[in-house]
Amino acid sequence: MAERTIHTTAAAMISAFDAHRPPEREIIEDCVHCGFCLPTCPTWLLWGEEMDSPRGRINLMKLATDGEIGLSPQVRGHFDACLGCMACVTACPSGVRYDQLIEATRPQLERNTPRPLGDRIYRALIFSLFPHPRRMRFMLPLLWLYQKSGARRVVRSRWLQQRLPARLLAMEAVLPPVRLRRRGALSFALTTETPDAAPRTRVGVLLGCVQRVFFDEVNAATVRVLATEGYEVVPVASQGCCGALSIHAGREHEGLRYARRLIDAFEAARPDAIAVNVAGCGSVLKEYGHLLRDDPAYAGRAATFSAKVRDISELLASQPPRAPRHPIAARVAYHDACHLRHGQGITRQPRELLRQIPGLDIAEPAEADICCGSAGVYNLLAPEPAAQLGQRKAANILATRPDALVAANPGCLLQIASSLAQQGHPLPTFHPIELLDASIRGVPLAGLPMTSSHVE
Amino acid sequence: MTDTTASPAVAHTPTIPAITPRIVAELRAMLGDDGVITEMAELRTYESDGLASYRATPGVVVLPTSTEQVRDVVRLCAREGIPFVPRGSGTGLSGGALPTPGCVLIALSRMRQILAVDLPNQRVIVQPGVINLHVTQRVAPAGYYSAPDPSSQQVCSIGGNIAENSGGAHCLKYGFTVNHVLGMRVVLANGEVADLGGFAVDLPGYDLPGIFVGSEGTLGIATEIILRIVRKPEAVVTALAAFPHTDAAGQAVSDIIAGGVLPAAIEIMDRLSIAAAEAAVHAGYPESAGAVLLVELDGVQPEVAEQSAQVEAFCRAAGATEWRLARTDEERALMWKGRKSAFAAAGRISPNYIVQDGVIPRTALSAVLREIEALGARYGLRVANVFHAGDGNLHPLVLYDERDEGAFERAEALAGEILRTCVASGGSITGEHGVGMDKRGYMPVMFSEADMATHQLLRCALDPERLANPEKVYPTPRLCGETPGVYRPHPLETAGIAERF
Numbered sequence: 001m002a003e004r005t006i007h008t009t010a011a012a013m014i015s016a017f018d019a020h021r022p023p024e025r026e027i028i029e030d031c032v033h034c035g036f037c038l039p040t041c042p043t044w045l046l047w048g049e050e051m052d053s054p055r056g057r058i059n060l061m062k063l064a065t066d067g068e069i070g071l072s073p074q075v076r077g078h079f080d081a082c083l084g085c086m087a088c089v090t091a092c093p094s095g096v097r098y099d100q101l102i103e104a105t106r107p108q109l110e111r112n113t114p115r116p117l118g119d120r121i122y123r124a125l126i127f128s129l130f131p132h133p134r135r136m137r138f139m140l141p142l143l144w145l146y147q148k149s150g151a152r153r154v155v156r157s158r159w160l161q162q163r164l165p166a167r168l169l170a171m172e173a174v175l176p177p178v179r180l181r182r183r184g185a186l187s188f189a190l191t192t193e194t195p196d197a198a199p200r201t202r203v204g205v206l207l208g209c210v211q212r213v214f215f216d217e218v219n220a221a222t223v224r225v226l227a228t229e230g231y232e233v234v235p236v237a238s239q240g241c242c243g244a245l246s247i248h249a250g251r252e253h254e255g256l257r258y259a260r261r262l263i264d265a266f267e268a269a270r271p272d273a274i275a276v277n278v279a280g281c282g283s284v285l286k287e288y289g290h291l292l293r294d295d296p297a298y299a300g301r302a303a304t305f306s307a308k309v310r311d312i313s314e315l316l317a318s319q320p321p322r323a324p325r326h327p328i329a330a331r332v333a334y335h336d337a338c339h340l341r342h343g344q345g346i347t348r349q350p351r352e353l354l355r356q357i358p359g360l361d362i363a364e365p366a367e368a369d370i371c372c373g374s375a376g377v378y379n380l381l382a383p384e385p386a387a388q389l390g391q392r393k394a395a396n397i398l399a400t401r402p403d404a405l406v407a408a409n410p411g412c413l414l415q416i417a418s419s420l421a422q423q424g425h426p427l428p429t430f431h432p433i434e435l436l437d438a439s440i441r442g443v444p445l446a447g448l449p450m451t452s453s454h455v456e
Numbered sequence: 457m458t459d460t461t462a463s464p465a466v467a468h469t470p471t472i473p474a475i476t477p478r479i480v481a482e483l484r485a486m487l488g489d490d491g492v493i494t495e496m497a498e499l500r501t502y503e504s505d506g507l508a509s510y511r512a513t514p515g516v517v518v519l520p521t522s523t524e525q526v527r528d529v530v531r532l533c534a535r536e537g538i539p540f541v542p543r544g545s546g547t548g549l550s551g552g553a554l555p556t557p558g559c560v561l562i563a564l565s566r567m568r569q570i571l572a573v574d575l576p577n578q579r580v581i582v583q584p585g586v587i588n589l590h591v592t593q594r595v596a597p598a599g600y601y602s603a604p605d606p607s608s609q610q611v612c613s614i615g616g617n618i619a620e621n622s623g624g625a626h627c628l629k630y631g632f633t634v635n636h637v638l639g640m641r642v643v644l645a646n647g648e649v650a651d652l653g654g655f656a657v658d659l660p661g662y663d664l665p666g667i668f669v670g671s672e673g674t675l676g677i678a679t680e681i682i683l684r685i686v687r688k689p690e691a692v693v694t695a696l697a698a699f700p701h702t703d704a705a706g707q708a709v710s711d712i713i714a715g716g717v718l719p720a721a722i723e724i725m726d727r728l729s730i731a732a733a734e735a736a737v738h739a740g741y742p743e744s745a746g747a748v749l750l751v752e753l754d755g756v757q758p759e760v761a762e763q764s765a766q767v768e769a770f771c772r773a774a775g776a777t778e779w780r781l782a783r784t785d786e787e788r789a790l791m792w793k794g795r796k797s798a799f800a801a802a803g804r805i806s807p808n809y810i811v812q813d814g815v816i817p818r819t820a821l822s823a824v825l826r827e828i829e830a831l832g833a834r835y836g837l838r839v840a841n842v843f844h845a846g847d848g849n850l851h852p853l854v855l856y857d858e859r860d861e862g863a864f865e866r867a868e869a870l871a872g873e874i875l876r877t878c879v880a881s882g883g884s885i886t887g888e889h890g891v892g893m894d895k896r897g898y899m900p901v902m903f904s905e906a907d908m909a910t911h912q913l914l915r916c917a918l919d920p921e922r923l924a925n926p927e928k929v930y931p932t933p934r935l936c937g938e939t940p941g942v943y944r945p946h947p948l949e950t951a952g953i954a955e956r957f
Binding site (some may be wrong): 029030032033034035036038039044047048049050051055056059060063068069072074075078092093094095 | 493495496497498500501502504505506507508519545546547563565566568585587608610611612735736737797799800801802803804807
């Protein structure tokens with residue numbers, strides 16, 4: 001006979017979570033088990049298993065909270081498999097804050113469920129590299145040499161592809177083409193750009209880590225567009241990593257250390273608004289207030305900081321355009337980065353900005369709410385599901401027959417570009433701000449055909 | 457909910473054989489390691505479906521991908537005498553996919569291939585795990601859709617729709633799942649594979665698909681389903697009318713249908729459900745209204761235009777304070793989104809709630825709603841109402857807070873009273889959510905002893921060993937071969953194989 005459990009008497013059991021910020025029971029109990037989250041969950045789409053769905057994961061959290069299951073490596077596996085795309089948060093009719101639940105669960109696992117040595121080393125490598133733009137730049141010549149010499153072809157040979165560790169190959173696969181002249185191209189952010197007309201707002205721009213090393217042209221475009229649209233861009237010196245990668249991976253201590261330093265850096269520049277062009281970073285920046293709520297020295301400052309954070313599209317779309325736009329005759333597929341669409345609820349603004357560009361035809365691929373598999377460093381940690389999701393995304397994008405792919409997150413662009421290339425249909429990729437910048441300046445974009453048969 | 461008549465421990469099934477390592481090994485050989493779940497923490501995520509107030513742990517969960525795999529699993533169950541319970545997306549609201557403790561839970565969530573699309577003949581063939589909405593998405597570009605649209609259509613599976621004979625807002629005009637399933641390949645409880653119905657309509661012989669649809673997994677598992685798809689209508693009008701009270705809205709419904717208009721859908725939401733839906737999806741419903749009526753008309757353009765004017769006139773005559781037409785597909789989708797999210801959205805206005813499902817004659821609408829209101833007042837609980845008004849399918853949501861002493865018991869009792877009111881008005885204990893675990897105690901309220909015995913005859917003919925979802929639908933289940941009346945020990949009991957609790 002089935003057991004009736006309306007009245008939970010969990011008192012007898014001791015939670016498997018430790019006392020430091022466990023997932024909140026009240027949020028867990030908001031879940032009414034309706035299952036509306038399932039079809040938007042990438043891992044449920046892949047595997048069709050309850051414990052790899054948001055509802056199942058919340059169930060596991062509840063069982064662990066009630067002390068009915070322990071945080072075994074197997075249980076951890078189901079949380080590790082979560083991409084953190086937050087599509088379930090958008091889909092949930094009951095308003096369950098799964099984002100807060102999973103973010104509270106991950107550090108618990110890092111503390112209480114030790115990982116095997118190899119995994120620990122691999123993670124240590126990732127987190128001692130990606131949040132550090134200087135270290136990444138230091139590696140650029142080596143990567144350049146790797147790509148220009150025959151080494152890349154050797155690694156991509158079938159023999160080695162079958163023998164090298166999947167995680168290593170995953171990292172190799174999403175590596176963007178390296179250009180050496182990028183080294184040190186950061187100075188623009190340290191100079192003040194003052195518009196001709198009365199400035200709208202003082203804006204500090206977050207440079208990002210991967211963004212500033214591999215996509216410095218996105219940052220350059222961001223600063224140019226802001227200036228021509230009448231914003232005063234103030235330099236924010238010595239800004240480091242925002243902590244998004246660490247926080248999303250449960251490395252709470254490390255992530256919060258980055259967060260505090262970033263708050264210090266931006267406070268010195270006294271901006272009215274903080275513009276972010278990386279969806280994942282923006283999402284975490286907006287959460288600083290919540291993340292640092294227990295820190296007496298930072299709680300108030302973090303809340304003030306978070307209140308100023310705007311995605312670049314959010315900021316620009318809030319005011320009518322000033323500079324004239326020149327036509328770009330191309331068809332682009334717009335991909336919603338999960339941390340924009342689900343993390344920040346931003347879908348309208350980037351499309352509005354793109355629609356300001358005359359001649360630009362915007363395609364909407366199917367399954368827009370499904371993650372591409374990049375998910376921060378997920379594609380490096382769990383290459384197999386990430387690759388399957390990437391292939392699925394690439395197929396949906398190609399079905400719209402675009403000339404280029406546009407997305408507001410470097411991770412998505414690298415991931416999807418790699419999947420498109422594997423399907424034999426590489427596409428040029430852009431951040432929306434690059435298109436806007438090119439349109440304002442009236443210059444062609446490398447790789448984008450300036451005439452297109454798709455234009456009506 | 458409350459099984460007031462039966463004793464709480466209804467462990468009527470013979471003692472369930474344990475899932476031994478030998479059986480697990482056999483299952484792994486059939487399905488691969490990846491298709492068999494045995495870890496306790498993982499099994500426990502399968503302990504409930506959409507009705508989370510019941511839970512039980514399965515002995516093992518299997519994830520087959522083909523008819524053959526389902527057949528092999530069921531054969532093994534039949535050979536070993538282990539009960540099995542099928543599960544689709546696990547969104548059912550009557551506990552139909554609740555595991556029988558220690559059972560083999562057959563999760564069909566990996567059988568999600570659309571096997572064939574035959575547009576000229578308006579048929580698709582799907583596996584049971586295919587999500588309802590995905591069928592429509594697949595054929596929509598060609599101008600077709602699948603008509604049954606339960607509110608959970610974005611997640612519920614076709615297999616689950618078959619088990620529950622699911623309806624939805626549009627079944628007033630287009631019928632329930634049973635009207636759209638032409639044939640099925642099914643794995644029966646003994647592991648035999650049979651084809652029921654087929655590609656053509658109205659096959660000779662017994663209406664076997666009709667028997668299978670709505671059988672809640674007690675007769676076997678459908679593994680390939682031939683579904684009808686229908687042409688998208690030339691014109692669709694979706695309108696929202698606001699009323700000061702549900703009475704007036706109910707009157708408008710009666711007038712519309714008596715006036716000879718058959719809308720594709722006609723739905724009422726009361727004040728509380730409007731508030732919940734607004735909090736959840738911001739559908740733009742008039743929040744001051746006492747009731748909202750959603751009407752959808754479809755057909756050829758001139759007909760729809762004329763009917764729309766008629767419906768507006770009926771609504772205004774009944775006291776509508778606002779009449780609003782959806783101007784775009786987005787507006788239409790938003791109007792529906794509010795309605796379709798209503799159940800889950802109740803979580804926004806109450807910590808806990810029971811979703812009830814009952815049917816009444818359309819003409820009894822006002823009287824029954826007043827009765828429900830009075831019952832709510834008597835029990836000191838709020839009841840939100842959402843319903844498919846056209847066919848009298850009510851969905852009262854009994855709101856309570858489990859932290860209040862005795863609140864759950866009162867809510868359950870109230871939900872039960874509501875069902876009795878439905879039956880007394882000439883209706884039924886369920887419109888579309890099924891009986892499952894939740895309402896089996898109410899079957900005798902509707903059916904006589906002889907009626908129930910007829911149901912048992914059919915069940916025993918197809919599942920004599922009572923292995924297919926054995927605990928569901930019927931209240932004080934008997935072992936097959938046992939006749940109703942004065943207690944006589946069953947042969948299995950005398951043989952010491954089975955035990956009665």
